[in-house]
Amino acid sequence: MAESAKKVAEQTEDRLEKVAEHVRRRFDQVTKGRLTDKIRSGGFADQVDHGIDQGRTDARRRKQGGSER
Secondary structure (H helix, E strand, C coil), X not given: CHHHHHHHHHHHHHHHHHHHHHHHHHHHHHHCCHHHHHXXXXXXXXXXXXXXXXXXXXXXXHHCCCCCC
């Protein structure tokens, strides 16, 4: 019984690996590799999340007794 369960688990893992590879290929086709290339080249590494900074500023103002903006 354990052997058949192990075999099923291995088959499932193989199928999932194939699906993941297919999804990666399709994603690259759809985006024409632009997004993947930009990520690999560090294109998003220098972007700042201004929403977090604004949230911190608003919280600091509220804490000091001021309005949000």
